[in-house]
Amino acid sequence: MRVIIAGAGIGGLTAALCCLHFGHEVIIFEQASELSEVGAGIQLPPNAMKVFKALSIDALISQTAFRPEALEARMGESGRRIFNVPLDEKSLERWGASYLHIHRADYVTALKTALIARSPKSLKLGVGIEDYKLSKKGVTIQLSDGRKVTADVLIAADGIKSKIRAKMLRPDTPRFTGNIAWRAVVPLEALGENAPASTACVWMGRKRHAVTYRIRSGELVNFVGVVETDKWSDESWLQKGNKEEALSDFSGWDPIIKSILKCASPDSFYRWALFDRDPLSCWVDGSAALLGDAAHPMLPFMAQGAAMAVEDGWVIARELSKNGRSVQASLKAYENLRLPRTQKAQQASRSNMNTFHQATVLRQIATYSPMWLAGHILPNLIKKRLDWLYSFDVTKSPL
Numbered sequence: 001m002r003v004i005i006a007g008a009g010i011g012g013l014t015a016a017l018c019c020l021h022f023g024h025e026v027i028i029f030e031q032a033s034e035l036s037e038v039g040a041g042i043q044l045p046p047n048a049m050k051v052f053k054a055l056s057i058d059a060l061i062s063q064t065a066f067r068p069e070a071l072e073a074r075m076g077e078s079g080r081r082i083f084n085v086p087l088d089e090k091s092l093e094r095w096g097a098s099y100l101h102i103h104r105a106d107y108v109t110a111l112k113t114a115l116i117a118r119s120p121k122s123l124k125l126g127v128g129i130e131d132y133k134l135s136k137k138g139v140t141i142q143l144s145d146g147r148k149v150t151a152d153v154l155i156a157a158d159g160i161k162s163k164i165r166a167k168m169l170r171p172d173t174p175r176f177t178g179n180i181a182w183r184a185v186v187p188l189e190a191l192g193e194n195a196p197a198s199t200a201c202v203w204m205g206r207k208r209h210a211v212t213y214r215i216r217s218g219e220l221v222n223f224v225g226v227v228e229t230d231k232w233s234d235e236s237w238l239q240k241g242n243k244e245e246a247l248s249d250f251s252g253w254d255p256i257i258k259s260i261l262k263c264a265s266p267d268s269f270y271r272w273a274l275f276d277r278d279p280l281s282c283w284v285d286g287s288a289a290l291l292g293d294a295a296h297p298m299l300p301f302m303a304q305g306a307a308m309a310v311e312d313g314w315v316i317a318r319e320l321s322k323n324g325r326s327v328q329a330s331l332k333a334y335e336n337l338r339l340p341r342t343q344k345a346q347q348a349s350r351s352n353m354n355t356f357h358q359a360t361v362l363r364q365i366a367t368y369s370p371m372w373l374a375g376h377i378l379p380n381l382i383k384k385r386l387d388w389l390y391s392f393d394v395t396k397s398p399l
């Protein structure tokens with residue numbers, strides 16, 4: 001099967017690797033002239049790692065990643081610990097793969113390296129996909145350089161602002177959630193005694209929360225801070241922010257958070273306005289299908305957007321490899337298999353937004369006390385709530 005992919009983000013690159021694994025021919029067109037992810041970290045949960053294991057690239061990806069010791073939650077202002085659930089050998093057994101943190105650039109570089117090693121000419125940079133038309137032969141793609149290319153399948157992994165989704169369905173109607181996300185990355189050694197622990201830590205506070213974890217083999221600390229505001233900007237990591245504003249958003253917070261913000265270089269502050277979209281009920285048009293953020297953009301509060309894109313890649317490539325049915329039927333099978341799980345992740349991400357931001361002390365006590373209790377008495381309860389996400393192995397899911 002000849003597959004064309006729009007976009008070489010985490011979703012597109014993984015889908016390309018999965019297509020090669022299942023014996024398809026693949027070409028990715030990426031509009032950017034080089035692959036440069038933003039300077040930030042990303043959580044790489046066990047459900048995504050299982051796909052990389054099946055593709056035999058888990059070792060390559062792990063090389064620059066960091067394995068946290070625990071999942072942790074703290075109060076943002078006092079630093080008081082709500083829970084600390086070790087990510088030990090038992091978790092590895094329970095979820096079937098490691099939970100990692102990685103720099104986005106290292107992640108994309110590893111995927112690109114694996115792709116080039118397997119198919120040196122499959123990645124075409126600096127060429128966008130402008131449009132597509134279905135035909136009896138499959139799908140004809142209009143490229144930004146004027147060329148037209150025909151293939152059996154088009155996978156649109158062109159991100160949250162997908163042009164192909166707009167053409168396939170209708171123009172998007174995102175709603176501003178009233179939250180912006182700050183990001184910053186700081187060398188661990190610059191933080192001295194205020195370095196955050198080697199955990200995946202959520203810091204919760206009034207109308208805001210932060211997430212800290214280590215990346216690049218532990219050399220760097222990643223910070224994401226989400227704040228409720230009515231001053232919104234663009235839905236893009238390219239929107240520059242102001243260091244003083246970030247410091248003021250987290251004034252009165254634990255010294256660890258303030259140190260990270262103080263140590264980050266002033267020109268490294270970016271803010272992303274968080275928009276929400278209702279789950280789509282259709283991702284397929286004949287021989288064209290959406291994947292990753294193009295299909296199911298989600299708020300980042302479960303750290304699962306890229307992980308779901310990784311799972312999508314496996315399923316779409318596997319379904320296309322099944323004989324005895326049309327491409328359209330295979331793409332519909334992909335959609336049917338993926339919709340329930342990605343919709344559940346979209347909804348869970350939405351509801352975490354409320355959990356993380358409790359505006360009053362009473363609400364904080366009501367929400368975080370049961371978590372504290374569970375963390376101390378039944379830490380497995382916290383793991384159990386994550387089982388549906390992390391234990392799932394898409395490479396072994398029903399065929």
Ligand SMILES: Cc1cc2nc3c(=O)[nH]c(=O)nc-3n(C[C@H](O)[C@H](O)[C@H](O)COP(=O)(O)OP(=O)(O)OC[C@H]3O[C@@H](n4cnc5c(N)ncnc54)[C@H](O)[C@@H]3O)c2cc1C
Pocket residue numbers: 006007008009010011012029030031032041042043044127128129130157158159160162163164181224272291292293294300303304305306307308309
């Ligand atoms: C604050 C924040 C924190 C997050 N944290 C996590 C986390 O910890 N874990 C996690 O799993 N997810 C996380 N996510 C979500 C994750 O970043 C996204 O879900 C993921 O990057 C989506 O990957 P993608 O490949 O679908 O899209 P993208 O990464 O957006 O890639 C799309 C690619 O397509 C290219 N493109 C666009 N249009 C065209 C075109 N017409 N032709 C050709 N190329 C095109 C773009 O240049 C880009 O390279 C987070 C998101 C945010 C905002």
